[in-house]
Amino acid sequence: MLARRIIPCLDVRDGQVVKGVRFRGHRVMGEIMDLARRYREEHADEVVFYDITASPHGRSVDRSWILRVADALDIPFCVAGGIRDIAGAEEVLMNGADKISINSPALANPDLIGELARQFGSQCVVVGIDSSGGGGRWRVHELTGDPSLSREAGRETLDWVGEAQDRGAGEIVLNCMNMDGVRQGYDIEQLCAVRERCRVPLIASGGAGAPEHFVNVFSQARVDGALAATVFHSGEIAIPDLKEYLASAGLPIRA
Amino acid sequence: MTSNVALVDCGGANIASLRFALKRLGVEARFTREVAEIERADKVFLPGVGAAGTGMEKLREAGLEALIPRLEQPVLGICLGMQLLYDLSSEENTPCLGIIPGRVGLLPASPERTIPHMGWNQVVRRGESKLLEGIPNRAWFYFVHSYAAAPNADCIGETEHGRSFASVVRKNNFFGVQFHPERSGANGQRLLKNFLAISRPPLP
Numbered sequence A: 001m002l003a004r005r006i007i008p009c010l011d012v013r014d015g016q017v018v019k020g021v022r023f024r025g026h027r028v029m030g031e032i033m034d035l036a037r038r039y040r041e042e043h044a045d046e047v048v049f050y051d052i053t054a055s056p057h058g059r060s061v062d063r064s065w066i067l068r069v070a071d072a073l074d075i076p077f078c079v080a081g082g083i084r085d086i087a088g089a090e091e092v093l094m095n096g097a098d099k100i101s102i103n104s105p106a107l108a109n110p111d112l113i114g115e116l117a118r119q120f121g122s123q124c125v126v127v128g129i130d131s132s133g134g135g136g137r138w139r140v141h142e143l144t145g146d147p148s149l150s151r152e153a154g155r156e157t158l159d160w161v162g163e164a165q166d167r168g169a170g171e172i173v174l175n176c177m178n179m180d181g182v183r184q185g186y187d188i189e190q191l192c193a194v195r196e197r198c199r200v201p202l203i204a205s206g207g208a209g210a211p212e213h214f215v216n217v218f219s220q221a222r223v224d225g226a227l228a229a230t231v232f233h234s235g236e237i238a239i240p241d242l243k244e245y246l247a248s249a250g251l252p253i254r255a
Numbered sequence B: 001m002t003s004n005v006a007l008v009d010c011g012g013a014n015i016a017s018l019r020f021a022l023k024r025l026g027v028e029a030r031f032t033r034e035v036a037e038i039e040r041a042d043k044v045f046l047p048g049v050g051a052a053g054t055g056m057e058k059l060r061e062a063g064l065e066a067l068i069p070r071l072e073q074p075v076l077g078i079c080l081g082m083q084l085l086y087d088l089s090s091e092e093n094t095p096c097l098g099i100i101p102g103r104v105g106l107l108p109a110s111p112e113r114t115i116p117h118m119g120w121n122q123v124v125r126r127g128e129s130k131l132l133e134g135i136p137n138r139a140w141f142y143f144v145h146s147y148a149a150a151p152n153a154d155c156i157g158e159t160e161h162g163r164s165f166a167s168v169v170r171k172n173n174f175f176g177v178q179f180h181p182e183r184s185g186a187n188g189q190r191l192l193k194n195f196l197a198i199s200r201p202p203l204p
Helices: A032-041 A064-072 A086-094 A104-108 A111-120 A157-167 A188-197 A211-220 A239-248 B016-024 B035-039 B052-061 B064-070 B185-196
Strands: A005-013 A016-021 A024-031 A047-051 A077-080 A099-102 A125-134 A137-142 A151-156 A171-176 A202-205 A225-228 B005-008 B030-032 B043-046 B075-078 B086-089 B100-106 B117-125 B139-145 B147-149 B155-161 B163-171 B174-177
Touching: A005 A032, A005 A202, A005 A239, A016 A032, A024 A032, A032 A047, A032 A064, A047 A064, A064 A077, A064 B016, A077 A125, A086 A099, A086 A111, A099 A104, A099 A111, A104 A111, A104 A137, A111 A125, A111 A157, A125 A157, A125 A188, A137 A157, A151 A157, A157 A171, A157 A188, A171 A188, A188 A202, A188 A211, A211 A225, A211 A239, B005 B016, B005 B035, B016 B185, B030 B035, B035 B064, B052 B064, B117 B163, B139 B185, B147 B163
Parallel strands: A005 A047, A005 A225, A047 A077, A077 A099, A099 A125, A125 A171, A171 A202, A202 A225, B005 B030, B005 B043, B043 B075, B075 B174, B086 B100
Antiparallel strands: A005 A016, A016 A024, A125 A137, A137 A151, B100 B147, B117 B139, B117 B155, B155 B163, B163 B174
16 A cells, blocks of 8 residues: 655755745754755655745756755655756756656746646656635745745635646645644645645645644545654654654554 | 666656666666667666657667567666556557566556555565565555556566556566666665676576
8 A cells, every 4th residue: 555655845945954934034954965864764755855945036946966865865855946947857857856846937837837747747747835725715825935025826726736737747745834834733624625626646734743743634634745844854753753653543654 | 796787768857866776786877779788788777757658769769679679688677667568558559568468557546546656655575586585575665657557477566556556577587667666765775786686597
């Protein structure tokens, strides 16, 4: 049976791993290579590197570290941030990334999703969605890497999930902004609604603070993977302990 | 350890991870579409991520469609590379290399079984092979695919996702894995090491 995935996310800013609270006030958490190696040793199922500074300033990710990460990691990893076209995606994939994740550029140019899927296959095209709301209605946000530029994208989250997968997205990462960085648990209500709509793998992001939150999101929202940053980087939740706990709760987990 | 390893260029951009995995095992593989270079390699990898039609087209253009089935050294098809070993893929109804009998079909999607089949899953042993030496039954490997072949007589490992499919096959000197050993941690590394140690002609 397919294992539920535990995915540490390394938010990268100016070459270092950072983490903010509700997308603001970033602080440095460590060096890229140190954390990448640590997660490999701890049996993380996948690692996401997300350059949060890329899109808002119209720059590309400094990609020199991708080759180093690919050399060191023997588990899959995904790169997000600043990928706006086929050439940018190809460069990231050629350097050894397994997947690319697009967020704001997909909103600005939805055709990009299909172009990337045709060129590289749906399996390496992830669409990241920053979403907030409540009461059965959620809206997509864009350019969230920079508080001064972050804004509503004028789309309903459920519609955008449907459109993204119809266009060829092979995976959706739903970042629930209400919960991001506050460690009160994943947004189960929103994730359940998105799960109903989503027939490709769905990854939950935003809100993990305790091991129970992972059990809840897997068993209630039936997501394929759960992404978290702070609780892993700080060592507060050790991935081997978390995996043991999830397995004892009856979830399919890769030891 | 073998040193003359060819990595067949049949499309798909993300080949770097396989190269790095081989480098960790002390092997510098050549990425090539040259008939002569592939012919004289000690080991041949048929990788590839993407669509079956594009993969076969690339092989045909390079004159490899006829060459590969004739190879006598150990050949390992990975993911799409394994699918190309079969007679036919239902992905755009693509005739493939015809080395392993059977056809590759789309895995069934359901709310509980999303497609692509993406993530870590277990390989249940159905036969013995040097390729799987030292790897426990039900070991976890990393998969990313939407198409797969049903288990047949050549299947030595199977995996379940909606239905059971062949995740490891072997016919004579041809081996195939549906998962990505280069991204499957220690088990994947062991499998690659096993493959590199397989003699020519291969013993069971």
